[in-house]
Amino acid sequence: MKDVLLRLAMIDGGIVLDAATGRGEFINTIKSSFRTYEQVIGVDSSEKCVSYAEKLFPENNIEIYRMDLSSLAFDDEHFDTITIANSIHHLADPIAIFGELKRVLKKKGLFVISEMYRDGVQSDAQKSHIIMHHWLASIDRKFGISHNETFTKDELIALVEKLKLKKTEIYDYFLPVDNPKNAQNCDNLIRNCQDALKRLELAGDAEDLIREGKELIKRLGDVGCASANRLMIIGHK
Numbered sequence: 001m002k003d004v005l006l007r008l009a010m011i012d013g014g015i016v017l018d019a020a021t022g023r024g025e026f027i028n029t030i031k032s033s034f035r036t037y038e039q040v041i042g043v044d045s046s047e048k049c050v051s052y053a054e055k056l057f058p059e060n061n062i063e064i065y066r067m068d069l070s071s072l073a074f075d076d077e078h079f080d081t082i083t084i085a086n087s088i089h090h091l092a093d094p095i096a097i098f099g100e101l102k103r104v105l106k107k108k109g110l111f112v113i114s115e116m117y118r119d120g121v122q123s124d125a126q127k128s129h130i131i132m133h134h135w136l137a138s139i140d141r142k143f144g145i146s147h148n149e150t151f152t153k154d155e156l157i158a159l160v161e162k163l164k165l166k167k168t169e170i171y172d173y174f175l176p177v178d179n180p181k182n183a184q185n186c187d188n189l190i191r192n193c194q195d196a197l198k199r200l201e202l203a204g205d206a207e208d209l210i211r212e213g214k215e216l217i218k219r220l221g222d223v224g225c226a227s228a229n230r231l232m233i234i235g236h237k
């Protein structure tokens with residue numbers, strides 16, 4: 001983690017695109033960790049996420065747009081830096097989207113990718129995170145939203161190799177958690193899972209997912225939850 005923070009602190013981001021920004025979580029990382037940035041533009045296809053993130057960043061040099069990554073409304077070579085965090089496994093066609101992201105990145109521009117992975121040595125609390133992620137992904141798919149299972153570390157590296165980045169650096173890290181059974185954190189996660197369970201019960205025809213969800217909620221109470229291991233992959237176009 002320390003290596004990752006030191007590396008991010010060396011980045012002068014210039015004009016940054018945060019692709020699939022969601023609720024803007026990675027924009028907060030850019031703000032707190034990049035050495036400098038001129039402007040950050042966050043884009044996401046979800047109306048709900050965009051309206052949440054818009055309210056979060058009143059700064060003049062941070063803008064949020066609803067946009068699909070498969071067709072970006074920016075000129076070729078507009079951005080100095082592109083970031084994409086925890087989102088590659090959400091993409092229906094990552095290779096096509098990589099092409100579009102490269103189009104809008106300047107020559108020698110910087111790509112910063114952060115993505116969790118599911119294999120290797122992970123604590124029981126980290127396994128809860130992975131199980132929860134896969135359960136929520138199954139629910140998204142049931143409701144027609146693109147969301148795949150997370151990658152293995154090798155799958156992720158192989159996929160990012162398709163970007164053909166230069167001077168690639170790979171950091172393997174996790175966000176340390178003091179107490180995976182932290183009551184407030186677990187209560188929030190359990191509440192999210194209970195909301196998802198209600199949606200499943202209303203939709204019907206989801207007995208297996210409902211059973212898995214109940215087991216997951218029990219697991220969150222028993223062993224807690226901690227962020228799964230991640231890769232940060234940094235390279236130049």
Ligand SMILES: C[S@@+](CC[C@H](N)C(=O)[O-])C[C@H]1O[C@@H](n2cnc3c(N)ncnc32)[C@H](O)[C@@H]1O
Pocket residue numbers: 019020021022023024025026027043044045046049067068069070084085086087090091092146
């Ligand atoms: C886990 S969330 C983003 C998390 C955030 N970037 C972070 O740092 O934690 C994944 C996001 O990908 C978005 N997404 C999926 N496919 C997309 C697409 N084709 N174009 C734009 N956004 C997309 C979803 O709407 C969702 O908000």
